[in-house]
Amino acid sequence: MNNNVCLLCPNSCKINKQLIKGACGTANDIAIAKFYLHKFEEPIISGINGSGTVFFCGCSLKCVFCQNYELSRNLRGKIISVQELAEIFKQLENMGAHNINLVNPTHYSDKIIDALKIYRPKIPIIYNTHGYENVEILEKMNDYIDVYLPDMKYFSPAISKRYTGKEDYFEKASKAVEFMINSKPIVFGQDRLIKSGVVVRHLVLPQCTSDSKKVLDWFAPFKEKAFINVMSQYTPFGDIEKFPELKRKITKREYGTVIDYLLSLNIKNAYYQEFESASEKYIPQWDF
Ligand code: SF4
Numbered sequence: 001m002n003n004n005v006c007l008l009c010p011n012s013c014k015i016n017k018q019l020i021k022g023a024c025g026t027a028n029d030i031a032i033a034k035f036y037l038h039k040f041e042e043p044i045i046s047g048i049n050g051s052g053t054v055f056f057c058g059c060s061l062k063c064v065f066c067q068n069y070e071l072s073r074n075l076r077g078k079i080i081s082v083q084e085l086a087e088i089f090k091q092l093e094n095m096g097a098h099n100i101n102l103v104n105p106t107h108y109s110d111k112i113i114d115a116l117k118i119y120r121p122k123i124p125i126i127y128n129t130h131g132y133e134n135v136e137i138l139e140k141m142n143d144y145i146d147v148y149l150p151d152m153k154y155f156s157p158a159i160s161k162r163y164t165g166k167e168d169y170f171e172k173a174s175k176a177v178e179f180m181i182n183s184k185p186i187v188f189g190q191d192r193l194i195k196s197g198v199v200v201r202h203l204v205l206p207q208c209t210s211d212s213k214k215v216l217d218w219f220a221p222f223k224e225k226a227f228i229n230v231m232s233q234y235t236p237f238g239d240i241e242k243f244p245e246l247k248r249k250i251t252k253r254e255y256g257t258v259i260d261y262l263l264s265l266n267i268k269n270a271y272y273q274e275f276e277s278a279s280e281k282y283i284p285q286w287d288f
Contacts, residue, residue: 007134008107009106009132009133023062025059030079030081030085030108031056032057032080033057033071036052036053037053038050038052045194046098047192049095049098052101054089054101055104056103058075058107059072064240065163065205066237066238067237068104072104073238082111082118083115083118093121098123098124100124102126103128104128104129105128106130106132106137109137112141124147126149127141127148128149130173131153131172138180142183148198149199150200151173151201151203153169153173154169154211155215178222180198182225186227198227200226205234206234206251216265219267223267223268224269230258230262232274234249
């Protein structure tokens with residue numbers, strides 16, 4: 001970042017972030033909505049004790065249906081210093097967290113590095129992102145990160161433009177995730193939890209099974225090197241008034257179509273869910 005352009009994400013806002021907010025809705029302060037032991041990530045992440053999760057406010061992608069709308073758009077949360085963030089890492093580690101899980105960290109990545117320089121936990125650090133990333137920034141983060149948990153949300157530029165305003169989502173996210181996969185080989189500990197590696201997440205959306213299949217086609221060449229989680233929990237939420245197709249959950253048939261395709265590609269490093277998991281009960285209660 002120089003004084004007039006922030007390059008922490010592909011939005012490349014031409015602003016002085018010391019003074020004004022960028023497209024992510026944040027300026028120079030760190031804001032978080034919650035930190036706790038999260039027990040409902042993938043089993044290789046949450047384990048028994050839970051994942052030491054920090055939810056950051058603001059977002060550089062802003063999908064219209066965001067389940068975390070209160071913090072991604074409305075910036076509900078509290079401002080903390082870099083020192084306080086480092087202390088949160090230590091606190092979560094002392095609470096027995098299996099890892100530190102940074103949720104939506106992209107627009108704070110420079111400050112997260114500063115916090116990790118103050119206190120580097122002995123447990124794995126997870127970078128949990130929407131996937132819209134600059135590889136140059138990931139290269140700077142990479143020494144501080146053990147596990148990447150990126151979304152691969154959209155293949156089609158038309159769909160990503162409709163739901164985020166960004167036509168280049170797949171172009172940027174695919175390069176970012178390929179970098180992640182090539183830099184973090186899968187390693188498990190004796191506790192059967194992931195210590196290094198990549199778990200790609202894909203949320204199936206209403207009327208988007210063709211797009212989901214294209215995402216799986218893209219992932220297939222990496223199927224021995226990373227995991228994929230195909231998720232069914234889309235719940236109508238957020239700023240979807242102008243998007244009638246998003247006002248329903250996905251059908252069992254839509255999800256089944258995508259899972260059948262996953263199986264036809266012989267992708268074995270995969271998670272998929274009980275279809276009934278689509279529910280607002282999976283949206284956390286924000287603390288701040
Ligand atoms: S991190 Fe925020 S300010 Fe920086 S380029 Fe991205 S959207 Fe703009």
